[in-house]
Amino acid sequence: MFEIQNQVLLAPYTSFNVGGPAEHFALVDNADDLVEALKCTLPTTPLWTLGYGSNCLISDKGLNGMTVVIKGGEVKVEDSVVIADAGAWWDDVVKSSIQHGLWGLELMSEIPGSVGASVFINITAYGQSVGKRVLWIDVWNRESSRVERLKQEDLQWGYKDSLFQHDDGKKYVILKAALQLSDRKTEDLTYQKALDVAEELDLDVESLVERRDIIIEARQRAGSLWHPGDTGSKTVGSFFRNPFVSAEQVDKIIAHDETGKTAEQIRNMNLVHGGDSHRVSAAHVMLAAGFKRGQTFADGKVKLNDQNLLKIEALDSATANDIYETMKHIQAVVKETLGIDLEPEARILGDFS
Ligand SMILES: Cc1cc2nc3c(=O)[nH]c(=O)nc-3n(C[C@H](O)[C@H](O)[C@H](O)COP(=O)(O)OP(=O)(O)OC[C@H]3O[C@@H](n4cnc5c(N)ncnc54)[C@H](O)[C@@H]3O)c2cc1C
Numbered sequence: 001m002f003e004i005q006n007q008v009l010l011a012p013y014t015s016f017n018v019g020g021p022a023e024h025f026a027l028v029d030n031a032d033d034l035v036e037a038l039k040c041t042l043p044t045t046p047l048w049t050l051g052y053g054s055n056c057l058i059s060d061k062g063l064n065g066m067t068v069v070i071k072g073g074e075v076k077v078e079d080s081v082v083i084a085d086a087g088a089w090w091d092d093v094v095k096s097s098i099q100h101g102l103w104g105l106e107l108m109s110e111i112p113g114s115v116g117a118s119v120f121i122n123i124t125a126y127g128q129s130v131g132k133r134v135l136w137i138d139v140w141n142r143e144s145s146r147v148e149r150l151k152q153e154d155l156q157w158g159y160k161d162s163l164f165q166h167d168d169g170k171k172y173v174i175l176k177a178a179l180q181l182s183d184r185k186t187e188d189l190t191y192q193k194a195l196d197v198a199e200e201l202d203l204d205v206e207s208l209v210e211r212r213d214i215i216i217e218a219r220q221r222a223g224s225l226w227h228p229g230d231t232g233s234k235t236v237g238s239f240f241r242n243p244f245v246s247a248e249q250v251d252k253i254i255a256h257d258e259t260g261k262t263a264e265q266i267r268n269m270n271l272v273h274g275g276d277s278h279r280v281s282a283a284h285v286m287l288a289a290g291f292k293r294g295q296t297f298a299d300g301k302v303k304l305n306d307q308n309l310l311k312i313e314a315l316d317s318a319t320a321n322d323i324y325e326t327m328k329h330i331q332a333v334v335k336e337t338l339g340i341d342l343e344p345e346a347r348i349l350g351d352f353s
Contacts, residue, residue, distance in 0.1 A: 002028045002037055004066075010058050013050060013069055015112070015226055017234050018320040019058025019350070022048070022067035029072030031085040031175045035140055035147065038173055041066045043142050048349060049173050051087060051114025052228055055121060055236050057327075059350030060320045068173075070116060071228075077102070081135060083178045086116030090123070093179070098212055102181035104133050106208055107189060109215040112226040112237075116174040120164045121345075122157055126191045126215060131157035133179040139172035147175065159279065160241055160345055194218045223307055233305065234314040236346040239327065240282040243340050253280045253288045253338070282342060283310040289334045297329065298322035324352045 008025035011017050024045075026037040041047055046065030050056065053069075073085020075092050077100045084093045090113050094105045107126035111118070122131040134157075137150045150172070156163040163169035189195065189205045197203070197217045203210040219225050224237060245253060286309050294306045301318040305311035314323055327344060334342045 002026045002033050004037070004040060008067075010050075010053075010062060010067065014053030014056060014058060015230075015234060015236055016053075016057060016314045016318075016320070016323065018060070018314055018318060018323065020060045020062030020320075022062060023064050024066045025069070026066070027069045027071070029070070029087060031070075031073055031087070031138075034068065034070050034086065034173070034175060037066075037068045038140050038142070039145070041068075043145065047142065047173070049116070051117040052089070052112060054112040054226055055117060055345070056347040056349050057236070057320055057323055057344075059324075059352050061351050063350050070114065073115075080181050080183060081178050082181060083176060084115045085176055086114060086174045088115045089113075090115055090118045094212070097179075097181050098208055101183060101208065103184060103208055104128070104181040104186045105130070105179065106211045107187065107215055109212045110219050110225055115177050119155075119174060119177050120162060122160055122162045124160060126189065126194055126218075127187050129157070129159075130179070131155065131162060133181060135178040135180040137174055137178070138176040139174055142171045142173065148172075189214070191218075193222070197221070223305060223311070233311070234318075235305065235311045238282065238308075238310040239312040239344060239346050240286075240310060240330075240342045241345045242279045242282050243285060243342055244279050245285075245340055249338070249340070250280055253284050255288075281310075283308060285334060285338065285340055285342060286310065286330065289330075289337045291330065291333070297326040302326045321352065324348070 005025045007021045009021050010019040028034045028037050048063045048067040050069045052071060070087035073087040075084040075088050075096050077096055080102055082093055082097050091110050093115060094109050097105045107128040108123060111123050111125055118130050119134060119137060122129055134152050139148055139150055141148050164172060194214050198205050198214045203214050205211060291309055293304060293309045296303045301315050301322050303313045303315060305313055312323060312326060331342050334340050
């Protein structure tokens with residue numbers, strides 16, 4: 001059961017730990033209660049659906065209308081299909097699939113967040129994306145006030161993109177997802193830093209179970225682990241999407257890598273993360289535009305992570321507006337110096353005017 005509350009502060013529901021109050025608010029822990037909460041919301045009322053808040057920046061002014069947070073739900077495996085409620089913790093899905101000897105998600109081990117957001121974002125890591133595995137998704141259609149089933153081919157998958165991020169998908173709230181997995185390997189692991197971990201720890205990249213260990217260690221080293229309640233680094237992971245650039249710009253941008261990797265290794269890393277030869281790492285773009293790891297903004301309240309400058313960190317007294325203004329500044333400098341439009345991967349929710 002759930003109750004609808006008023007003026008609930010949203011900051012504690014996000015990994016940035018910033019953001020104002022929800023006008024109306026419900027916290028649900030399964031897909032059935034999510035539908036009930038949605039039935040209590042008029043189709044004309046603004047609606048915001050959140051999972052674990054690890055990929056959103058919510059305005060200090062809060063969110064008008066109704067905010068429904070879904071955390072929790074069932075994960076079950078039927079033959080080679082995993083079916084999970086929108087609020088299930090993504091990594092529980094990965095763990096279940098590995099326990100059943102199923103390949104297709106293992107390289108996305110320990111990406112923080114919910115199943116609903118994983119398909120909304122089309123999460124991607126180390127050469128795997130969730131969209132490729134989706135068989136169907138059950139949604140609540142706010143226009144018809146009915147549950148509908150959408151198929152893989154209806155969902156407009158792209159790099160960190162899905163139907164749900166576009167105007168024709170905004171009427172849907174994700175309730176449940178079914179993922180088609182395989183009893184055989186689906187992808188090779190080619191990402192150099194993960195291969196280095198495997199070699200150092202003598203782990204087998206061809207073993208499903210050991211692949212998970214490799215990825216978790218690689219993520220640990222990259223500072224890419226987060227669980228609800230963690231009080232360490234406050235980020236949303238990579239703040240910006242890797243942009244498309246012209247063929248001429250690729251070499252110019254990757255020349256700014258100072259870690260000793262060859263151009264071929266960098267091109268391969270970009271391919272693994274972005275899937276296209278003209279998509280370069282947003283981190284390299286920021287380096288090429290003159291930004292530095294550890295650089296601070298907003299009187300020291302916002303910082304680019306010491307290792308990975310794509311991770312914008314909120315320090316203790318940062319507001320959502322401080323982070324938003326930092327984003328705008330980075331976008332403006334990148335546009336001015338390189339002519340590239342850097343788009344946020346983080347979802348910017350509410351009014352920042
Ligand atoms: C340390 C760290 C590392 C990360 N590493 C990666 C990574 O390797 N790869 C990667 O792809 N991402 C990564 N991320 C980003 C994040 O983990 C994912 O985007 C994740 O899917 C967000 O899940 P969430 O439940 O926290 O989403 P939220 O922040 O709660 O929501 C994100 C968006 O999804 C929408 N949404 C959520 N649930 C629903 C629903 N049921 N129906 C409709 N819309 C919904 C929300 O409205 C919002 O627009 C990382 C984040 C952090 C903090």
